[in-house]
Amino acid sequence: MSSELYASIHAAEFPAQALLRLRTDLRAQPVSVLDGPTLQETVCSLNRHAVRIGAVPCMTRLEAEGINGLHLLPRSKEVETAARAVLMEYAAKFSPRIERVREGTECALALDITGTERLFGPPEELASRLRDEMATAGFRVSIATSANFHTARMKSAATRGITIIPEGEEAPALERLPLASLALTKDHEETFELWGVRTLGELGALPEVELVKRFGTAASTWRAMAHGTARHTFQPIEPAFALKEFYEFETPVEQIDSLLFIGARMIDNLVSRAAGRALSLASLDIGLELEGGRSHHLVIHPAVPSVDRKFLLKLLQLEIDAHPPDAAVVSLTLSAEAGSSHKLQLGLFAPQMPEPSRLDVTLARLKAIVGEDRIGSPVLEDTHRPGSFRMARFVVNAKPSAAPIDESPRMALRRVRPPRQIQVAMHAMEPIAFIDGDNRFEITANYGPWRTNGCWWSQDAWDAEEWDILATDRTGVAVGCLLVLDRLRNAWRLEAFYD
């Protein structure tokens, strides 16, 4: 008894399947995919709904447009490449040994499933689970399992659904398949046609020596394949794990909603693929190709790696809302970086903290309201320049609770941004009154001047005199404020109020 066992996956009409995988709205519609140079485009792939209404492969665009209700999509090699990677990724859940069998308008993979019975059960069960998994990824595939590689490959390509071929039953399983399954040259096909040989069963019944005399040694291989006994050296490939999705729109898209419709499906796929490896999405790279050849690039960094589809979609929406593309979008690429799943140790006595994923969405919404650079945690700069700070990204840090410091409260400033130009009346080198707009303030007490200067070697030089002022306006209301004399420009400014 052979110890080998193969499962072959065959996705027919792959260009159409690759496009419809992300266009769930078109799955129940008749769709044809056009390929070829402009004005000479022909139908290269179509779904079963299109076949029902009369579409056939190799129709010209003009003929296809004549069919009522038929959706025509342009073929996209990039979409097919991305879809092929996804197909392989899902297949890799069942076996690490995968061989690429066929490309082009069909996509076929062969899996070495030898010894997987204890993991996935008998071949029937494995094939069923494999088909379900592919359906989850958005592919309709036919599957065949056999102890012979070529038998599984040819059978899956020629039949629909699941076919389990027991060992020793290869020849009967293949006898009705057409000769096209052997991928013969046109001349050989014509010769067999003249002989009246149309199926593998008829080919297998021919004497081997006579065949070799007429066709050469290759005929021996054909005959062995027709019998299901041809040998094959398995050549496994090692697909790189890349979380990437691509979609090219048939017409440039201006509406963000349309982008998000495809984006949602892409995020679903990325999350499923990452979750299949017990990973989360740590960052999301959004690439938008725009009309006119330009591109628009955005990056989303959730506070913690996440597999929450709704949360990631909301972040995507808010990011695109905050930085909308300035032209119609031709294609959308989502690339994700995988990260380990977030684990949070909660404590009964830990202080309440914002939930990281919810906070991310809140911060993104706030950025949309006030602007990206106007929200965050203030960080004081390492300089003596008064009022210098920068905004840093707000990150929730679990900080151990400490007892409050017994410190007296400090007088705080309320900044005037931007500082207002004022007119100051001086007497004996001291300010005695100032005018701020329409208001005149009499200074009752002044403390200063406190001189600071720095960066004299650069254009950012400052040289200022600070005065702490207690003043009263015409109504008698007292205010404490900080006045600054800019010595470089010889101008007075109202910088802040004490409060």
Add this chain to the structure above:
Amino acid sequence: MPTAQTLRLEIERTLENRFPAALTSMTRSIYEVAPTGVASVDAVLEGGLPVGAICEVTGPESSGRTSLTLAFLAGRTEAGQVCAWVDADDAFDPESAAASGVDLKQLLWVRCRNECGLARAKPWTRLDQALRATDLLLQAGGFAAIVLDLGNMEPQHAMRIPLATWFRFRQAADRTRCSLLVLGKTAYAQSSAAVVLESAPFQLESAGGSVWRGSRFEMRHGRQRSTSLPAGARKPPASTWFASSVWDGGRRA
């Protein structure tokens, strides 16, 4: 002979039109409070500012509103909690906050902007941004304190905030156990505010007439919805408190 229980019931029934349950002690609720970090103000507030409620700190400029609020935030961030400052006028000074003891890493600062880019632009946009930002932060939850800074906003503008907004804020603050502090020139939240503090400048202190060492402020509470004091008991009078200047090294009680 009637028992004491019977007598009490008879007296209560007789007086029930004027005093419901006259001789029955009323159940008192315990309200969670967080200290402001200023002992004399905490004494007036019976422990501190309420948690899960709206507190208004009102007063003119230079009345100590911001200093008191920063002292409160310093205590919250020191306890490992996260706070937010929604700045309608972009007046927050990070240096003052750091000097007051606020852990800036634990503070989210939302700076509202002028759409027109003009300093004297109509304040509606900034006010609208501040309200929307506060709403989002309250709904997000997890913040121990959120400061809605309307300190420079003219009352005629801020008074137009609908009452429904304050009701929504009050409910959200209660649900998320967040202290929502509203800084303003006057009280805006009306019945939605649990505490209204009225702040006023009191006295300036200087050292040798050449250095401003700090200011003394007066604080009184205009309204307090929940109190642990028994009915009829007198509330403490307004208190004064001292805030030293940042450059003053001396500590005060």
